[in-house]
Amino acid sequence: MRNIITIVILGLTLAVSSMAEAKELLVDPSFEEGWDKWTNTYNPNNWSPLDLPDGKKALRCWWDGSMKQVVPVTTGKTYEFKASVSVPSNGDKENWACWLTLDWYDANKNKMGTAWTVAPQKSERGKWVNYNSGKQIAPEGAAFACIDFGVYQSNATPANPTDFDNFSLEEIK
Numbered sequence: 001m002r003n004i005i006t007i008v009i010l011g012l013t014l015a016v017s018s019m020a021e022a023k024e025l026l027v028d029p030s031f032e033e034g035w036d037k038w039t040n041t042y043n044p045n046n047w048s049p050l051d052l053p054d055g056k057k058a059l060r061c062w063w064d065g066s067m068k069q070v071v072p073v074t075t076g077k078t079y080e081f082k083a084s085v086s087v088p089s090n091g092d093k094e095n096w097a098c099w100l101t102l103d104w105y106d107a108n109k110n111k112m113g114t115a116w117t118v119a120p121q122k123s124e125r126g127k128w129v130n131y132n133s134g135k136q137i138a139p140e141g142a143a144f145a146c147i148d149f150g151v152y153q154s155n156a157t158p159a160n161p162t163d164f165d166n167f168s169l170e171e172i173k
């Protein structure tokens with residue numbers, strides 16, 4: 001009996017420690033509270049919460065605009081950024097873009113470089129597509145990660161509206 005209890009406790013301890021290995025760094029990563037926890041960096045009037053069929057929320061960009069969230073990271077630790085984006089099938093052929101980016105910043109919040117970026121307008125349109133940065137190690141001197149996303153246009157009609165959801169920036173170890 002004692003052995004069984006020991007094994008159960010050991011199993012629970014392992015389960016808890018494996019859960020603790022991935023830590024979500026973003027505040028309101030899935031836009032359930034709108035975008036109050038994010039910083040608008042362009043065109044605040046072009047964004048609004050989107051009610052999903054399951055009662056949850058996403059974030060909708062009606063034309064163009066950008067958002068970011070900056071969180072502390074530790075040099076040498078591993079991070080993974082995930083997000084879902086739905087870009088409709090309309091829009092001009094060129095002079096607009098959609099992006100998801102993971103940047104590293106130093107302690108003075110100067111940009112050091114881009115760890116990973118993707119252009120969702122090049123993926124399949126008109127459906128939710130999941131993106132994943134893979135494992136990214138914070139370089140020497142990195143003190144912050146910046147998740148930057150949005151829609152850009154230059155005298156063009158971007159695909160609209162574009163929807164964003166299920167963001168995640170996890171510290172893996």
Ligand SMILES: [Ca+2]
Pocket residue numbers: 030031032056057058165166
């Ligand atoms: Ca959500």
